[in-house]
Amino acid sequence: MAGRPLAPRIGRAVLLAFFSALFVLYVAGPVAWLVSSSLQTEAQITAIPPNWLPPEVNFGNFDAILNAAERQVTYETRRQGDPATGGFLPSGAANLIPSLWNSLTVGLWVAALNLLLSVTAAYAIAVIDFRGRRATLYTVLATRVVPDIALIVPLFLVIRNLGLINTLGALVVTYLAITVPFTIFILISYFEGIPRDLYRAARIDGCGHWGALRHVYLPLSLPALVASLTFAFLTSWNEFVFALVLTQNVAAQTLPIVISGFVMDFTTSFSFVNAAGVIAIIPPVLMAVLFQRYIVSGLTAGAVKG
Amino acid sequence: MLARLNRKFGYDERSAAILVFPVVAVLLVVAAYPILYSFWVSLHDIVLTRPLRRPFVGGDNYLRIFGDERFWLAVSRTTVYTVVTVVVTTVLAVLVALLLNETFPGQRILSAVLLVPWATPSVVNGLMWKWIYDPTYGLLNALLLKVGLIERYRAWLGDPDLTLMLIANAAVWKQMPLAALLLIVTMKAIPDDLYRAAKVDGANVLQRFVHVTLPALRPGLMLVLVYETMISIRHFDLFLIMTQGGPGDASFTLSWLIYVETFRSLRFGTGAAMSYVLAMATFLLSWAVIRWLGKRI
Numbered sequence: 060m061a062g063r064p065l066a067p068r069i070g071r072a073v074l075l076a077f078f079s080a081l082f083v084l085y086v087a088g089p090v091a092w093l094v095s096s097s098l099q100t101e102a103q104i105t106a107i108p109p110n111w112l113p114p115e116v117n118f119g120n121f122d123a124i125l126n127a128a129e130r131q132v133t134y135e136t137r138r139q140g141d142p143a144t145g146g147f148l149p150s151g152a153a154n155l156i157p158s159l160w161n162s163l164t165v166g167l168w169v170a171a172l173n174l175l176l177s178v179t180a181a182y183a184i185a186v187i188d189f190r191g192r193r194a195t196l197y198t199v200l201a202t203r204v205v206p207d208i209a210l211i212v213p214l215f216l217v218i219r220n221l222g223l224i225n226t227l228g229a230l231v232v233t234y235l236a237i238t239v240p241f242t243i244f245i246l247i248s249y250f251e252g253i254p255r256d257l258y259r260a261a262r263i264d265g266c267g268h269w270g271a272l273r274h275v276y277l278p279l280s281l282p283a284l285v286a287s288l289t290f291a292f293l294t295s296w297n298e299f300v301f302a303l304v305l306t307q308n309v310a311a312q313t314l315p316i317v318i319s320g321f322v323m324d325f326t327t328s329f330s331f332v333n334a335a336g337v338i339a340i341i342p343p344v345l346m347a348v349l350f351q352r353y354i355v356s357g358l359t360a361g362a363v364k365g
Numbered sequence: 366m367l368a369r370l371n372r373k374f375g376y377d378e379r380s381a382a383i384l385v386f387p388v389v390a391v392l393l394v395v396a397a398y399p400i401l402y403s404f405w406v407s408l409h410d411i412v413l414t415r416p417l418r419r420p421f422v423g424g425d426n427y428l429r430i431f432g433d434e435r436f437w438l439a440v441s442r443t444t445v446y447t448v449v450t451v452v453v454t455t456v457l458a459v460l461v462a463l464l465l466n467e468t469f470p471g472q473r474i475l476s477a478v479l480l481v482p483w484a485t486p487s488v489v490n491g492l493m494w495k496w497i498y499d500p501t502y503g504l505l506n507a508l509l510l511k512v513g514l515i516e517r518y519r520a521w522l523g524d525p526d527l528t529l530m531l532i533a534n535a536a537v538w539k540q541m542p543l544a545a546l547l548l549i550v551t552m553k554a555i556p557d558d559l560y561r562a563a564k565v566d567g568a569n570v571l572q573r574f575v576h577v578t579l580p581a582l583r584p585g586l587m588l589v590l591v592y593e594t595m596i597s598i599r600h601f602d603l604f605l606i607m608t609q610g611g612p613g614d615a616s617f618t619l620s621w622l623i624y625v626e627t628f629r630s631l632r633f634g635t636g637a638a639m640s641y642v643l644a645m646a647t648f649l650l651s652w653a654v655i656r657w658l659g660k661r662i
Contacts, residue, residue, distance in 0.1 A: 072469075075464070075467060079464065079471060079475060082461060083475065083478060086478055086479060086482060086538075086542075087478050089493050089497060089538065090481055090482075090485070092493075092496075092497065092504055093496070096496065104502060105501075107501070108510075108511070109507050175387075176388045176391060179384040179385070179387065179388075180384060180387070180388040182384060184385070187377050187380060187381045188377065189377050189381035189382075190378065192381070195385055198389075198392075199388065202392055202396035202397065204644070204647060204648045205396075205644045205647075205648075206598070206620070206647055207601075208601055208620045208623050208624065208640060208643065209400075209403060209637075209640030209641065209643055210396070210400070210403070211623075211640075212403060212406060212633055212637045213399035213400070213403040213406060213637070214395065214399045216406070216633075217395075232391065232395050233395055235391055235395065236391065236396045239391065240392075243388070267380070268376075268384070293484055296486065297485075297486035297487060299486070299487055299488050299601075299605075300602065303605075304628065314486075315486050315487075315488040318488050318492065319488050322488075322492045322495070322606055323606075329496060329499075332492055333492075333496060336489040336492050339488070339489050340485055340486065340489050343484040343485070347480040347481070347483060347484035348477050348480060348481075351476065351477050351480060355476075355546055355550075358546065359546055359549075359550040
């Protein structure tokens with residue numbers, strides 16, 4: 060590098076800085092604006108021209124939403140939601156905290172069960188040469204070719220006939236159908252990258268398939284396992300359509316459903332909607348950034364082979 | 366010897382059966398059974414407001430769909446939306462991958478930032494862009510006015526010519542990161558020697574991109590194209606949050622039509638038939654893309 064002439068190096072630095080700035084503006088800009096609006100009062104975010112940054116940082120929106128349950132928000136009393144600005148608190152605001160717990164519960168169950176189911180199946184398909192191996196793999200993957208919207212009608216009827224409408228269990232089982240095929244696909248690519256000799260050595264040492272999975276494959280695929288857990292939790296946390304159809308009230312509604320209710324309530328103040336959006340964004344974004352390296356290597360394991 | 370081989374074979378098969386069984390059981394209940402059930406429903410005239418009479422009508426639901434002009438309108442909206450989303454996502458993803466494949470200070474921070482849209486729930490994505498497009502207080506209006514591109518505020522999502530594109534923009538923002546990640550991994554696998562050889566031959570940056578990077582990116586691009594098509598064609602969340610099919614019928618896509626037909630008109634039979642048509646179209650499309658691109662590798 061040192062031997063190269065100065066001018067091209069400066070040119071490269073300027074280009075990289077320019078495109079990096081464009082990149083950050085496009086990718087992070089919208090979220091930054093969401094966060095900025097959630098920290099402003101209703102009067103401040105409805106100013107024209109808008110305040111790009113909050114004039115002063117104000118957690119009033121979060122406070123009003125998170126404590127809505129204690130104030131009994133009804134259609135008549137919600138104007139007092141934020142006395143400072145006269146903003147309208149969404150009438151479903153009291154459901155936000157329960158739905159947050161619902162989302163968390165469903166997400167953790169899906170993450171755990173998804174890993175348990177997928178690891179065993181992926182091991183069998185990737186490592187054991189059994190009859191029907193290809194058929195099993197294709198069947199599992201084929202279930203994801205059908206669009207979610209096409210599954211909604213029959214799934215609704217199935218869940219309704221089982222009497223499971225408006226339960227968290229119905230959501231967990233449904234989300235597994237989404238996450239399991241993709242997780243199996245990822246884990247298979249990962250397992251196939253583990254040298255076959257290790258497997259043979261384990262078998263010669265007297266390990267059965269269960270032993271080989273536990274002592275060879277699991278310890279060596281930590282990134283893929285963490286990626287699978289994160290992926291399943293995020294999918295469950297973010298899912299909207301199935302939850303919309305399969306849940307009816309606060310007993311099972313997840314965060315996206317309650318928030319979509321805020322958005323479609325035309326009298327709701329923007330500041331509250333934005334604050335609710337920020338609350339929903341924090342857990343998945345933190346998780347993604349925290350586990351960045353695992354996610355990238357886990358999610359993309361199969362990409363090189365195409 | 367033969368007996369031993371047999372036993373060994375038996376052990377493998379037995380283990381595989383035990384390991385695969387739980388997944389197969391779950392998928393049978395929540396995927397395979399609903400898919401078949403859906404087909405059965407699509408052959409019956411089931412209307413939820415009339416729950417006791419559900420006559421078998423064979424292919425009538427399908428015939429009725431194909432004669433329904435709303436269906437063809439929805440097909441054209443979905444096609445435009447999907448093509449725009451997939452093409453823009455892929456082009457942006459290639460550009461982002463080229464940037465993040467370079468080594469420079471701050472590159473790791475940018476890679477972390479890239480995951481933010483990927484992790485954002487689609488409902489929040491929808492409300493965020495709806496807020497940006499807001500006719501009175503939105504950032505887009507303020508920004509364009511400041512730069513001088515518009516003279517007065519406009520109701521962006523209320524403009525039938527723009528709605529679909531604006532929703533596509535929100536979709537691209539969320540989908541681009543995963544596509545870029547897949548492409549970066551493919552790029553990292555390109556041997557440096559190829560670039561050096563091209564440089565020795567006197568190829569400039571653009572020529573190196575066209576003749577070295579692009580051909581080597583084919584497997585990654587194929588994966589991205591198929592995956593993005595499959596998920597864009599079924600998008601629903603953004604439409605519900607941002608426009609509900611409107612203004613007029615400007616964002617009346619297939620998934621929106623299926624939702625309206627099923628859960629507002631409660632006509633489950635035709636809803637299921639439409640779902641089946643969409644599923645088959647998605648399947649054939651991905652198959653065609655794989656075949657087409659597969660031949661060119």
